[in-house]
Amino acid sequence: MRNKELARIFYKISQYLRTENIPFKPQAYYKAGVFLDSLSTDIQEVYNKGGLKALEAMPSIGRNLALKIKEYLETGKIRYFEELRIPFNLDELTAVEGLGPKKAKKLYLELKVKNIKDLEKVAKQRKIRNLTGFDEKSEKNILQGIEFLKKDKGKFLLSEVLLICDNIISILRKHVIKIEPAGSIRRRKEIVKDIDLLAASKNPKKTMQVFCSQKGVQKIWSKGSTKASVKTKQGIDIDLRIVDLKSYGAALQYFTGSREHNIILRKMAKQKGFKLNEYGLFKNNRYIAGKTEEDIYEKLGLPWIPPELREQELIINIPELIDLKDIKGDLHCHTNWSAGKDSIEKMYEKAQKIGYEYLGISDHTKFLRIENGLDEKRLIKQSNYIKKLKEKGYNLLHGCEANILANGSLDIKNEVLKKLDYVIAGIHSGLNQDITERIIKAMQNPYVKIISHLTGRLIKKREESIMNFDKILKAAQKTNTILEINSSPQRLDIQSEYIKKVKEMKVRLIINSDAHETKQLENMQYGVFEARRGGLEKEHVLNTFSLACLTKVLKRIK
Numbered sequence: 001m002r003n004k005e006l007a008r009i010f011y012k013i014s015q016y017l018r019t020e021n022i023p024f025k026p027q028a029y030y031k032a033g034v035f036l037d038s039l040s041t042d043i044q045e046v047y048n049k050g051g052l053k054a055l056e057a058m059p060s061i062g063r064n065l066a067l068k069i070k071e072y073l074e075t076g077k078i079r080y081f082e083e084l085r086i087p088f089n090l091d092e093l094t095a096v097e098g099l100g101p102k103k104a105k106k107l108y109l110e111l112k113v114k115n116i117k118d119l120e121k122v123a124k125q126r127k128i129r130n131l132t133g134f135d136e137k138s139e140k141n142i143l144q145g146i147e148f149l150k151k152d153k154g155k156f157l158l159s160e161v162l163l164i165c166d167n168i169i170s171i172l173r174k175h176v177i178k179i180e181p182a183g184s185i186r187r188r189k190e191i192v193k194d195i196d197l198l199a200a201s202k203n204p205k206k207t208m209q210v211f212c213s214q215k216g217v218q219k220i221w222s223k224g225s226t227k228a229s230v231k232t233k234q235g236i237d238i239d240l241r242i243v244d245l246k247s248y249g250a251a252l253q254y255f256t257g258s259r260e261h262n263i264i265l266r267k268m269a270k271q272k273g274f275k276l277n278e279y280g281l282f283k284n285n286r287y288i289a290g291k292t293e294e295d296i297y298e299k300l301g302l303p304w305i306p307p308e309l310r311e312q313e314l315i316i317n318i319p320e321l322i323d324l325k326d327i328k329g330d331l332h333c334h335t336n337w338s339a340g341k342d343s344i345e346k347m348y349e350k351a352q353k354i355g356y357e358y359l360g361i362s363d364h365t366k367f368l369r370i371e372n373g374l375d376e377k378r379l380i381k382q383s384n385y386i387k388k389l390k391e392k393g394y395n396l397l398h399g400c401e402a403n404i405l406a407n408g409s410l411d412i413k414n415e416v417l418k419k420l421d422y423v424i425a426g427i428h429s430g431l432n433q434d435i436t437e438r439i440i441k442a443m444q445n446p447y448v449k450i451i452s453h454l455t456g457r458l459i460k461k462r463e464e465s466i467m468n469f470d471k472i473l474k475a476a477q478k479t480n481t482i483l484e485i486n487s488s489p490q491r492l493d494i495q496s497e498y499i500k501k502v503k504e505m506k507v508r509l510i511i512n513s514d515a516h517e518t519k520q521l522e523n524m525q526y527g528v529f530e531a532r533r534g535g536l537e538k539e540h541v542l543n544t545f546s547l548a549c550l551t552k553v554l555k556r557i558k
Contacts, residue, residue, distance in 0.1 A: 002042060003036045003037070003039050003043050004036075004163075006033075006036050006043060006069060007033040009072070009078060010029045010032045010033035011030065011033040012090075012091070013081055013084060014027070014033065015090055015094065015101045016084045016086055017029065018100070019086065019090070019101045019104065019105040028060075028062075031060040031341075032065050034517065035059055035061065038518070043069065044073055046058070047070065052066055052067070055069050055070060068080060068081075087114065088107075088108040088114040089115045090104055093119060095149055096116070096146060096149065097141065097144075097145040097148070097458070097462045098141055098142065099145075103134075106131065106133065107119065107122075107128070111127055111128070116146060119142065123146070124143070128142065141432065144463075145461070148462065148463060152459075152460045155192065156191065156193075156234075156236060157191060157192075158188065158189065158190055159489035159523070160234070160489075161185060161192045161195060161236060164195065164232060164234065164236060165185055168197065168214065168238065171210065172197075172199065172207065172211060172240075175201060175203065175206055176200060176242075177200045177201060177202060177245065178200045178248060179197060179198070179199040180199075181195065181196065181198075182196040182197070182252060182256045182257075183195070186307045187311070188307070188529035188530075188533060190492050190495070190530070191459060191460060194238065194239065195237070197238065197240045197241070198240075198241050198248070199240065199241070199243075200245045201242050204226060205225065207240075208223060208225070208228050208240070211240050212228055212230055216232045216233055216234075217230045217232060218233045219231040225242075226241065226242045226243070241255065243278075246287075246290060247278065247279045247290050247291075248291060249290055249293045249295055249296055250276070250277070250279060250280045250290035250293075251279070252293055253265075253293045253296055254277065254278035255278065256307050256310065260311065261311065261314070269300060272300065274288065274299070274300075276296070281295075281296055281299055281300075302316070303316070305318060306321055308529065309321075309532075309533070315535070319535055319537050320538075321532045321535070321537065322528060322532060322537055322538045322540075322544065323528070323538070324525050326544045327528065327541075327543055327544060328356060328357045328358065328544060328545065328546060329351070329357055329358035329359055330356060330359055330512055330543065331362060331397065331399060331422065331450070331510060331543060332360065332362050332424055332514050332515075333359065333360070333361065333362065333512075333513060333514070333520075334362070334401075334516045337372075337378070338363035338364040338372045338374055339363070339364050339368070339371035339372055340515075340516045341518075342517050342518050344361055344389065345394075347359060347361070347521070348396065349518075350518035350521050351521060354524075357395060357546060358396070358397060359395070359396055359397070360396070360397040360398070360422065361386060361396060361398055362424050363400055364400075364403075365379070365401065365403055365411050366403075366411055367411035367428070368403060374400065375412075379400060379412065380416060383398050383419060383420065386398045395547055397550075397551075397554075398420050399422040399424055399449075400417075400420060400424065401425070401426055401452055402417070402423055403426065403428055403429075404425050404426060404438050404439065404442045405438075406430055407438070407441070409441070409442075409445075410423075410425060410448070414447060417448075418446075418447050422450065422554050423447045424448075424449070424451070424484070425451055425452070426451065427439070427456060431456040431465045433466065434465070434467060434468075435456065435466065435467050436466075436467045436472060439454065439472050440472060443476060443481040448481065448558075449481065449482055450481070450484055451476070451481060451482070451484060452512070452514070453491050453514070454472070454494050455493050455494060455495070456493070457493050457495075459491070460490070469498060470501075473507060474505075476502075476507045477505055477506070479558070480558055482557075483509055484510055484512050485510070486512060486527065487511060487512060487523045487524050487526045487530075488513070488514045488523060489523060489526050491514065496530055496534040497534075498534075499535070499536060500534050500535060503534065503535060503540055508540075508557075509541050510541060510542040511524065511543060512524075
């Protein structure tokens with residue numbers, strides 16, 4: 001948690017410095033934040049063993065930043081950060097899609113906008129459109145962004161919550177017999193309101209004491225012998241329930257939900273003469289089952305249903321859902337040739353550690369100048385570099401993530417695209433318009449094999465684009481184009497309800513991480529969660545194939 005808190009502080013310092021147009025420093029703090037965010041070793045341990053010199057020796061950390069880390073570890077704060085007082089809520093304002101630190105500062109200086117409430121007020125008064133760098137369209141987009149934020153207020157990305165959840169479980173595990181997350185986390189929903197934990201313990205009093213005295217706890221809402229509720233520094237509410245082992249399975253099923261799933265099960269139980277609740281399955285007040293979930297489902301005449309499939313409808317024919325261990329490689333990752341942080345070699349080494357058989361390099365192309373996108377010459381240069389690595393034994397595939405322009409064409413010439421192992425095409429601009437025809441035209445390009453993050457949504461930040469999904473799906477079927485499930489926690493695009501349709505139409509799918517650094521290759525798990533929620537089996541997903549089989553498929557399609 002110290003690593004994460006330091007990373008958060010450095011990210012904020014970077015943002016604050018950007019509002020002042022200070023060169024170099026913002027990037028230095030941002031890089032340090034990224035490093036600390038992905039550091040698996042506790043920074044306190046590094047300092048305890050080697051002192052200031054050990055901190056200075058770490059990547060992206062020089063003496064200046066090492067001193068600030070030392071100050072935080074010794075005092076719990078960084079004076080420089082405390083003194084960087086900005087008279088407006090930067091985090092709140094930059095949460096609105098399209099507003100960066102510089103624009104947020106301009107709004108404060110010109111219109112005294114300090115927070116979301118002020119922003120909404122001046123936008124409705126049509127004052128923003130008159131400022132340099134803004135217009136009527138951007139003012140409208142700001143209002144739409146504010147409404148979108150309101151809808152998901154108080155909710156968190158699954159990736160954010162899962163990290164905290166896993167940390168708490170690791171602390172409590174030695175004090176309990178069993179412990180698991182329940183609720184929407186267990187069902188792997190994309191956004192989560194709170195954390196529900198269920199445990200069985202021989203010493204509930206001690207377990208509750210440990211739970212409520214964690215460092216991350218900011219407030220204790222309630223504390224009893226079998227239930228406690230706390231709030232973390234991140235603003236997440238966590239409930240811990242302790243139940244008897246005899247009722248553990250029934251309680252896990254009940255508190256996992258969903259509400260609709262539970263209603264269906266209770267009706268089925270009633271029809272069979274049973275009564276089902278969080279304490280067990282009963283007949284004439286006689287305990288029938290409840291120690292495990294499997295017992296509950298079996299007595300109701302059902303197979304055990306994976307939590308990801310426990311939403312509104314009851315699924316009887318349970319598919320053998322894809323698992324993270326089925327993934328053999330990743331075809332969508334970026335390196336320091338464009339917007340990525342790490343080299344091709346480092347990305348490949350990380351892929352090997354994960355256990356992948358192969359890795360596909362697919363850097364951004366030239367339309368995305370802000371991402372240092374590759375033009376035709378640099379793409380060919382990269383291709384030659386990758387060929388040399390392959391001669392050394394690297395199982396690499398070479399692609400790119402080309403940009404779909406406003407007319408549906410790509411920003412790289414076909415004569416270069418045809419030299420690659422595959423081409424991913426994605427839309428990165430004009431997402432507030434109907435994108436149907438742009439996507440379909442891109443699919444018709446003979447070298448486009450994959451469409452990335454199709455809907456363009458950013459969870460909690462941007463709605464999906466307007467599109468005729470059924471029309472796009474038919475075009476994918478006709479052109480034999482693969483659709484991507486993007487594992488970036490803020491994207492998870494395409495989402496589960498679309499995945500079900502893709503599966504029915506027998507259009508190929510691939511799960512990719514869209515990693516921009518080695519740590520993000522681990523995001524693959526979130527794409528797999530979404531795939532499971534869509535009912536996918538491994539046979540539906542292209543990167544569960546071996547390298548030899550995948551290469552044949554990529555050569556054959558189109």
